[in-house]
Every structure is written in structure tokens, then in C-alpha cells.
Amino acid sequence: MIKSLSCLFVAAFIGISVQAQTTAKPSKLPPNMFQHKLANGLDILVVEDNTVPLATIEIAVKNGSYTETPEYNGLSHLYEHMFFKANKDYPSQEDFLNRVSELGIQFNGTTSYELVNYYFTLPKYNLVEGLKFMNSAIRYPKFDAAEMAKENVVVDGEFQRNESNPYFALNDEMNHRLWGDLYSRKNTIGDHQVIRSATPAKMDTIKNRYYWPNNSLITVAGDVKHEDVFKNVDAIFSTWTPSGFDPAKRWPVPEFKPLQKTDYFIVESDLSRVPLVMMNWHGPDTRTDLQATYAADVFSYIINQNSSKFSKALVDAGLALQVNIGYLTLAHTGPISVFVVPNPNKIRECMAEVKKQMALWDSDDYITNEQIETAKRQLEISQVKEAEITSEFTHTISFWWAAASIDYLSTYVDNLRKVNRDDLKQYVRKYIKNKPYAAGMLISAEARQQLKPDTYFKAD
Template sequence: MRSSLFFTALFTMCLNVAFSQQPLKNIHSKKLANGLEILVIQDSTVPLVTLEIACKNGSCTETDEYNGLSHLYEHLFFKANKDYPNYDSFNARINELDIHANATTREEVVNYFFTLPAEKFKQGMKFMNSAIRFPRFAKADMKNENEIVNAEFTRHESSPIFALIEANSRHMWGENYSRKNVIGRHEVILSATPAKMDSIKNKYYWPDNSVLVIAGDINVEEAFQQAENIFGSWKSLGADPFQKWPVPEFKPLRANDYYIVESQHSQNPYLLFSWHGPDTRGDIPGTYAADVFSLIVNQNGSKMKKALINSGLAQTADVNYYTQKYTGPISFMVSPNPDKIEACYQEVLRQISLWDREDYLSDAQIERAKRLLSIKQIREREVTSDYSHLLSFWWASASVDYYLHYEENLNKITRKDLVDYIRKYIRDKPYCAGMMLNSESVSKVKPQEFFHSK
């Protein structure tokens, strides 16, 4: 029987072969004269092509009176435009081209994609061009979609932890809350007009604020040529919309901010600690360290998990960092044992106080975390249509180069980098701390007596 050391060495050797292919050879890029970035991912595994266009838009661009309208715009993309004057004609064309279509709206990007047979690539490109460049925002379409998007919002509100997430966002971002609130506000969504949709288009829907990803069974030169033929006439804005309409900087937290949320939607109590973390404009190394640290403490064998889960103090405990261009949030969410809420809270504080100790993380944990994150990157590239979404996200919130060199830079992270990250963003830094309980638990636990800054 061969030893586990042999299998570890074999696994590492195979993985290093995969790493040696970086930067990825099947990604090709070009920028058109109008500023439109083209990324082509060549993969002939199946005769399909995914066409994805993404714009740097989303909640980060929204003032209070526009909050939720980037998401509404996403829905209207699939409605009437210059070449398909109503929803029925648009939908008929989707069926003719055997398209699977969808889109997502995030804080810093909105992306639209079609997956269709490779033989219909050119028709799909023309169809995408019609939708992205020539929307009509018909009143009938808006009336329907206003209600649909508002209903989606209502579904979000039914989540057991919605009230806590909502309160956390308001405490974390203050007067700029709308810039992180992707789902929006009911009254804004329901009162949206074609003029507001046009305003969004005229600010952000330009080739020099967009990327086109073509992924799948496609010839690279043909992909570039069709992109030039079809999208080359799209006129550029000629300016950076984020300089004309800058995203305001989020004000740093000045002191610990405690709040209690009473909600009947969840029978389980929750604690949520949040900090302002690194972003890709000011601290790229910090974003890598944040990823490594979060993965380590979220492993079942970590000191944090042992102290909170194995001890019976909590049912769940997870640290998360969300990479963003405009202040990436760090969060630590815990679901305490209902009978041990105060003890769990005290242990959460103790764990946070230990995170920057030199002996809190082992060498093996650090190396394993970097390896697992690298494996995750490889797995995320296995489905080409999903890969296109990944590229458009990083294009908007960091850069394609950030993504292509992610594993290389990840492997440079040291123990010192992790300690520096904790000391720069978490240890002894102001945070928002929320506790969510139902009314019965509030009466029993009396959180106001202990859940506060000392």
C-alpha cells in the first residue's frame, strides 16, 4: 500500500502541471477603436458559444432616487428594441436561435449572456448588438417589469436573515447605503420611467465602459472579426463615466456600532460583525490575504471552528471577504446556540482578538488554503459559460490581469501578510456588530445588557 505522502506528491505534481499553463493560453484579448474590450475563450469541448456583454454599472452608480434601477434595466434588456419592437418578437428570436439567456446585476457590474449553438454565432452576435445598443424602454414593458422586479425584491425580504443584512448594510455604508444595495427600494422600482432608463443608458452603456466575452467553440480570428463588424460602429462616450459621475468614497467607521434587530422571520439567533476591508484600487495584496485568511478559519479544523462549533456555542460560524473596487466588506456571521448567546458572543470577541497572533495559523493551514484556492480557480474554469461570468466580474471589480495572475500572487502570501491584513483591517479597528433575535428571545436573553461596546 502506497503512503499518503506519495499521493500528496503525485497530486501536487499534477496540479503544478495545471499551474504551468498560466497565464491561460486559451484566452485572447483585443480592444476595438471605440474602446470595447473583447475577450475570446476558445473551448471546442461542445459545439456551443456563450456571448456575454458586461458594463461597469450596478448599485455603486446609484443615488437614492435611482436605487434598484440598474437591476430593472437588466430586466428590460430582454424586451423591445429597435430591431425587435415587442417582447413577442424578441422572445421568438431567442427560440429561433436556441438561446439560453440570462443576466445578473451586482454592485459594480451588470452582465448579459446568451448561450447558443456555435453554428448560430453570427446571428447571436447581431441579436446581442440590438439588445445592448438599441433598447426602447416601452411603457408596456416597464409596467410589467416594474412589478416583476418588485416581486423579486419581496422574495428577498422573506429570507430569514434579510432584516439583519439590511440593517448591517445601513450601518456599514451610512449615507451611501444605496451604492451597496443591489436590490433597490420599492418606491423607486415601482415609479421608474423610460426617462430614467435612458439616463442610465446615456451614462454607462458605451463600448468604452463595456467588455464582450466570446467563449466556446469558436475560431479566434473569426470572433474578433465579427466583433469588429457588428460592434465597431458603436460610438464611444469618449470619457470615463466614473470621472464624470464619481462613486463617493465610503466614510470610514469611526467607532464600534452595535445594533439589535428584532425579527419573527427567523427562529435562530444571529450575530454579524462587519469591517471595511481592502479594495482593488488601494490594496491588491490585502485582497489576496483576505481570501487566504477567510478560507483557513472557515475550515472545520480551524481554531475558530473548534472554539465556536465543536464547543457547542454556535451552530454556524463563517468569515467572508467580498473583493470589490469600492471598499470590499469583511464579515463574520455566527448563529449562536439559542441557550448560549452571551457566551458565544464573548467567544467571538476572544477569537477576533487572537486572529493576529503568530501562532493562530499553522504553516500547513496557510499552504493548504493557498492550494485549495488555486484548485477552486481551476474548477471554476471547467464550465466555459460560467467562466465568461467570472471574467466579466473581475474585469469590472479589479482587472482581467488581476484574475489571470491570481494564483501566482496568491502563492506569494506569507504569514506576515496575513497578520498585517488582520492588524490593518480587523484587530482593534471599528466594526458594526448586529444581533438578530425574535421578540421572545429578546425578552429572555436581554442582549442590551451585554451586547454593546465596552
């Protein structure tokens, strides 16, 4: 799937021997994928691929910026960094890295809106030891104060590098306009002061809220056999005590308030060589409108092609250097974004044409039947390509498990094939046409003075 890039309640089993449940293989899973759940609530997915003698172990946790109040903004990302530090079984950073070397591990992690994931790729003969190593890291982090003080600076340094990109200022202001007082829930990079002042106690708080087996997925992919993986994961992870509560219910994510009016703003940056324009709407989510998420993918693919009426009216006509639309599927209000690089000499005309074209997006003749079928076929091919590199496909699995479900991933093509013209029109009318949005322009101070966009870049 191409993207612009329910937690289960499980009672605690304290003092009870935890046994693995019977393996269930939903009919929609591909023949080389196998799903399983331990009695403590840990989801397991195995992808068998004997192309190369490697295995990837990935643990995904339903955490990320969407769980963060302002005083914790950015700490999911800091936690990700601390994951690869000392723990109970490897009491120093040196011990941790020595074990990484011994097992031949390549490791990394990512933090996004609704997911934090950690992954090891290693020779298949080290799989069991790799699972034990992952178990130590996920269950017993040490949060050493001295190491954490160093990592605070490292994470804040990443933040500063992001700020050096002129696009950052536009995107950050857009997030403030889109999400209002819930801005921190969509700000993955965080807040400088929060990151710099973070303490081990705050890391413990995050762990005690979200790092439980009933809020996690472990995916093992590569040259493995699912029966062996299930047995080994059960032996190593079954003693991981579940939370006894549903984190999503104990610390619910507030609903994002709909935009009340269209909002225009201008951000200055002398790093910007040409003006950039972004227009964002609140889009569908996987909790309340699954059908619209498939329509959004098809519609975005069509509009982004050079052959689309949108591209011809703007790029081919010389009004814009580039145009793009994207939708990010999330469980909590995925944004719809239109990105335009206008011809600096024709910004007024460009924006007028953008609005004219958007008003036609739900017209019967704006998109052809051939474009619809081609889009669905190309999106299907893209999903097949994503599964070709198994060590990368684990990230796709984690994303969809967190944003929707494994079933969403396994039934995506079937649901994609059902999308028709009426679905596309309904998507445009429900989320885009005549709906409030935020529109931002990034421009240098010199260009702003010369081009005077303030006189026309504003709400109607």
C-alpha cells in the same frame, strides 16, 4: 477564486471609420484565452473550448448599485430586466422571444454592486447571429412604457420575496450602519418607490451614462476560434460610438467614509428560529490595496475550516452552531463579514469567545504553516474548477474585469502563492483587529424577551 460571492477614456470617433486594433495577448493569459480591444474601446475576451458545440456571448457593463444615488436605487437591476425586451430591431417582446427561440438561446443577466452582465448561450453555428442579436439589445433598447410598467411590478416582486427572508432585515440594517448616507451605493435590490415609479426617461439616463463600448466587455466562450470572433465582433460592434468621456470620472463614486466607532444593534423577526449574529468591517479594495485582497482570501479559507482554532473554540465547544468569515473583493471598499449562529442558551459566552479569538488572529501560533499552504493550494484548485464550465466562467471573467482587471484574474494564482504569514497578520491588523465594526443580531421578539441580549450585546 472563492468569494463570500477603471474605465478608459476614449475620444468619440464620429464620422470616422473604426478599425480593430492589433490583438494583444498578455503572457499571463492561459493558452486558450485571447484578449483584444476595438478602437471604440470595447474590450473583447475569447475563451476557446471545443468540449461541446456551444458558444456563450456575455456583455458586461460597469454599472450597478455603486453608480446609484438614492433616486436611482434599484434601477440598474430594472434596466437589466428591460434589456431582454423590445428594441429597434425587435419592436415587441414577442418578436424578441421569437428570435430567442429561432437561435436556440438560453439567456439571463445579473446585477451586482459594480457590474451588470447579460449572456446568451446558443449553438455555435448561430454565433454570428447571436452577436447581432446582442448588438441590438445592448445598443438599441426601446424601453416601451407599457412593458416597463409590467416589469416594474416584477422587479418589485423580487424585492418583496427577498424581504420575506428573515436574514434580509439584518443585512439591510447592516448596510445602513456600514455605509451611512452612501447606503444606496451598496444596496443592489433598490427602493420600492423608486422601482415602482421608474420611467423610460430614467432608463435612457442610465444608458446615456454607462452603456458605451468604452465601459463594456464582451466575452465569447466555447467552441469558437478567436480570430473569427475578433473579426465578427469588429464587423458588428465597431460602429458603436464611444462616449467621448470616462463615466467613472464624470459621475465619480464617492469614497466610503471609514467607520468611526463600533456599532451594535438588534433586529427583531419572528421568522428567525435561532439568533443570528453578523459582524462587518470595511475591508480592502482593488484600487489601493491589492495585496490585502489575496491575504483576505487565504485568511478566510483557513478560518472557515473545521480544523481552525476559531471553529474548534466555538462550534466544537458547543458555543455556536455555525461560524463563517468572508471577504468580497471590490474596487470600492469590499466588506469583511463574520457570521455566527450562536447556541441560543450560550449567546453571552459565544460572543465573548468570538471576541477572544479575534484578538488572537494576528498571533504567530494561531495559524500553522501547513494551513497557509493548504489554503493557497485549495484556492488555486477552486480557480481551476471555476474555469471548467465555460458558459459559467464568463461570469467570473466579467466580475474580475469590473472589480479589478483581467490581469487580476490571470495573475491571481501567482500572487496567491506569494502570500505569507506576515501578509495575513498585516491584513488582520490593518482591517480587523481593534478596528471599528458594525455588529447586528437577528432574533425573534419572544427570544429577545427570554434571553435579554440587550444587556450584553453591545459595544465594549
